[in-house]
Amino acid sequence: MRLLFRYLLTDLLRVIGLTAGVLVTVIAFGATIKPLASDALLDAWQTAKYLLLAIVPMLQFALPFAAGFGSTLCLNRLTADNEVQAMAATGQSYARILKPVLALGLALTLLMIALTQWVIPQFWSLIMQTASVDITKLFQASIARGEPFELPGGDLQIYADDIIVKQLPEGEGGPHTRMVLLQVAAAELDDQRRITTDVTASQAVVDIYRRGGRTYLKLVMSDTVAFDSANGRLVHFEEWRPPRAFVLPSAFRDYPKAMTRGQLLELRRNPDDFAQVIEAKDALIVSIRHSEARKFIDDSLATAGRVEAKSATLVATGSGAPVPKSYVINANRRREGRLIVAGDRPIEVVQFEGDTPALRFEAERAELIQSSLNDRGLPTFDLIVANYLVTDLRGGQSSNRREQLTIPALTIVGLPEDTYDQSTSSQIINRAMSLPRSDQQDKTTKIEEKISKVQDEIDDLQREITSRLMGRYALCMTAMLLLMLGSVLSMWLRGSLPLTVYLWAFLPSILDLILISAGEQLMRDGRALGLPVLWSGNVIMLVAIIVVYLKLARN
Numbered sequence: 001m002r003l004l005f006r007y008l009l010t011d012l013l014r015v016i017g018l019t020a021g022v023l024v025t026v027i028a029f030g031a032t033i034k035p036l037a038s039d040a041l042l043d044a045w046q047t048a049k050y051l052l053l054a055i056v057p058m059l060q061f062a063l064p065f066a067a068g069f070g071s072t073l074c075l076n077r078l079t080a081d082n083e084v085q086a087m088a089a090t091g092q093s094y095a096r097i098l099k100p101v102l103a104l105g106l107a108l109t110l111l112m113i114a115l116t117q118w119v120i121p122q123f124w125s126l127i128m129q130t131a132s133v134d135i136t137k138l139f140q141a142s143i144a145r146g147e148p149f150e151l152p153g154g155d156l157q158i159y160a161d162d163i164i165v166k167q168l169p170e171g172e173g174g175p176h177t178r179m180v181l182l183q184v185a186a187a188e189l190d191d192q193r194r195i196t197t198d199v200t201a202s203q204a205v206v207d208i209y210r211r212g213g214r215t216y217l218k219l220v221m222s223d224t225v226a227f228d229s230a231n232g233r234l235v236h237f238e239e240w241r242p243p244r245a246f247v248l249p250s251a252f253r254d255y256p257k258a259m260t261r262g263q264l265l266e267l268r269r270n271p272d273d274f275a276q277v278i279e280a281k282d283a284l285i286v287s288i289r290h291s292e293a294r295k296f297i298d299d300s301l302a303t304a305g306r307v308e309a310k311s312a313t314l315v316a317t318g319s320g321a322p323v324p325k326s327y328v329i330n331a332n333r334r335r336e337g338r339l340i341v342a343g344d345r346p347i348e349v350v351q352f353e354g355d356t357p358a359l360r361f362e363a364e365r366a367e368l369i370q371s372s373l374n375d376r377g378l379p380t381f382d383l384i385v386a387n388y389l390v391t392d393l394r395g396g397q398s399s400n401r402r403e404q405l406t407i408p409a410l411t412i413v414g415l416p417e418d419t420y421d422q423s424t425s426s427q428i429i430n431r432a433m434s435l436p437r438s439d440q441q442d443k444t445t446k447i448e449e450k451i452s453k454v455q456d457e458i459d460d461l462q463r464e465i466t467s468r469l470m471g472r473y474a475l476c477m478t479a480m481l482l483l484m485l486g487s488v489l490s491m492w493l494r495g496s497l498p499l500t501v502y503l504w505a506f507l508p509s510i511l512d513l514i515l516i517s518a519g520e521q522l523m524r525d526g527r528a529l530g531l532p533v534l535w536s537g538n539v540i541m542l543v544a545i546i547v548v549y550l551k552l553a554r555n
Contacts, residue, residue: 004087005100008074012104016063016070023062028054050130056123060116060475061513067108068482068509071101072502075490084491094491094553101487105480112476117261117469124258135208135217135248136165136179148187151217151246158219159185160204175207175218184221188242198227199240215248237382237408241372244282249275256468264465271458272425280454281428285420286379287445288432290370293379295439296415297368298334306330309381309410312374315353323354327383327410329368337444339366349385356394361405363388370444371409376417383407425454460524467523467530474516474534481541482509488548508544512537 031054032047078084087097140163142149148159160181168178184204188197201221209216224240249255254275256264271277300307307329314322330348331339339347347366351359363385371380384406391399420428432440432451440447486505493501519534 001092001096004097005103008100009104011074012070012101015073016066019069020059020062020066023066024055024058027058027062031058046130050127053123053127053130056115057120057127060112060120063108063112064475064479064482064509065506067105067479068486068505069502071483071486072490072505073498075101075487076494076496076498076501079491079494084494094549098484098487101483102480105483108479108483109476112479113473116472116476121258121260121263124255128255128258135215136163136177139163139179139181139206140165148185151219155189156219156242156246157187157189158204158206176210177208179206179208180204181206186219186221199224201225201240209245214250214253217246217248219246235382235384235406236404237406239408241409244279244286244373247275247278247282256464259468261469261472264469268462268465271461274457274461276457277425277454277461280450280457281425284428284432284447284450284454285377286373287447287450288420288428288435289373289377289379289418291435291439291442291445291447293381293412293415294334294370297412300414301331301333301339305332308413309383310413311407311410325358326352326413327407328352329366329383331366334368337367337369339368346389347385349383350393358392358394360391360393361385361388362391374409374411377420378411378415378417380409380411383410425458429454459526463524463526467520467534470523470531470534471516471520474519474538475513477538478509478512478516478541481512481538481545484545485509485541485548488545488552492548492552508537508541512541515540 028051032051035047035050075084084097088094139149139160143160143163148157150157158181161183163182164180166178166180168175181204182202184201186199186201186204187195188199190196199221201224203223204219204221207218207220209218219242221240222238224237226235226237226240253267253273256267259267267274272281297307309327309329311325311327313325315325316322328350329339330341330350332342333340341347346362346364349361349363349366350357351361364387366386366388367384369382369384371382374380384404386404387401388405389399389401390405423431429451432447435447439445440451482505485508486502489501489505490498493504515537516534519530519532519536521530522533523530
């Protein structure tokens with residue numbers, strides 16, 4: 001039997017190796033077509049590297065089919081040459097004849113587990129790095145085609161007429177690359193892909209930062225006109241920026257497909273390092289900070305009848321050294337952003353340059369609208385004054401009446417700094433839940449909605465990890481099952497052609513792969529049937545093997 005085992009295994013390994021080599025090359029070449037047809041902009045060397053790297057991940061599909069094809073050819077030939085009958089006539093049972101096939105199937109299963117759980121994910125990571133290009137190339141390609149570029153997260157699209165790329169020296173906390181966009185239009189989208197804010201600008205700056213292995217994008221647009229669909233009005237800003245930075249997905253951290261088993265289990269324990277969770281968590285932090293800032297403003301107006309705010313803009317003075325601008329806003333309360341003064345008096349805003357009062361605004365209507373967070377994590381507000389009388393306090397007290405002015409990105413003086421840098425998702429959610437119920441349900445901050453978003457992203461990630469692990473194990477079993485199914489079918493259907501026998505083994509294996517994919521998707525969607533569906537294909541193949549073997553053993 002030792003001689004028989006060596007003979008069978010040698011023949012099986014030879015055919016399986018040749019078949020796997022052909023299949024994996026063809027499948028890898030087919031996988032290379034996708035990046036070539038997309039916006040990946042691969043050059044000749046990157047294409048060749050992509051093809052070579054894709055060979056290893058394609059083994060998870062090529063090995064099972066090569067094993068089935070090899071066992072079908074080998075056992076069909078042994079059966080057609082009456083070698084199986086000769087072995088049976090000497091008293092060897094079918095179970096004993098199939099022992100080397102089963103041993104090879106177990107070895108293939110262990111090899112598949114090592115490949116799918118540890119080796120292949122690392123190659124997927126290398127493939128993604130090869131296929132991904134610098135974000136500036138993607139911007140440039142979109143502008144060249146006259147198409148808008150969609151930033152990661154899918155909630156902001158940018159169109160520009162031209163782009164200027166500047167490589168900056170890597171300083172302390174500074175950007176790595178700066179893109180200057182000319183004649184820009186940007187649109188913020190909601191979850192239903194509807195435009196919520198439409199902004200046009202003569203120029204925009206996109207800074208690219210690299211921190212802790214991640215890439216972040218920060219956008220600033222100057223001299224902008226924005227249309228807010230919530231209130232149906234046009235607003236002019238000297239400067240407009242989204243409320244948060246955009247996180248580019250990382251091949252190492254944000255694609256479960258490119259993570260080993262150990263990395264997936266670590267991510268399950270620490271979901272805060274996942275890009276989608278980071279995006280949702282940052283959006284919730286922005287809302288919390290603005291809610292706390294609004295309460296601080298309301299308390300200041302109620303107790304002192306005024307609130308102070310600082311601008312990041314510096315102005316030159318006669319002494320030569322630039323000084324910051326600040327504002328003292330006199331009002332009694334605020335309702336839905338609008339400032340209110342007791343009696344029929346105008347709202348007074350005094351602009352200071354350093355410690356010197358420079359301008360006084362007396363407005364019929366004024367609003368303090370939340371904007372974004374600054375670099376220190378403090379919320380900023382845009383001050384809008386309308387139908388106002390402006391008086392120059394530095395000279396002859398001259399006055400002019402104007403229609404509307406927007407003073408952007410003001411930070412409130414006295415507001416405590418809290419950047420939440422070290423806070424986990426659960427800590428941030430608990431902080432949000434501790435806010436008054438009215439703040440959680442506020443339509444401006446949408447805190448309740450953003451709490452649900454963070455929780456949903458974490459739940460989605462946990463389901464994704466479970467489905468990915470289970471899918472890999474189910475795929476590993478396919479190799480052994482297809483090897484055994486091809487063997488018993490070849491012995492049972494001994495008068496049939498090898499390709500006919502392989503077809504009967506091939507159809508259940510295709511169904512198995514479809515059910516594994518469907519089961520993974522159902523598990524990601526949180527369906528209870530996901531796990532049974534995922535393993536049902538393997539069960540079908542196992543039942544087929546048992547049924548065919550029992551029929552074979554009776555004869």
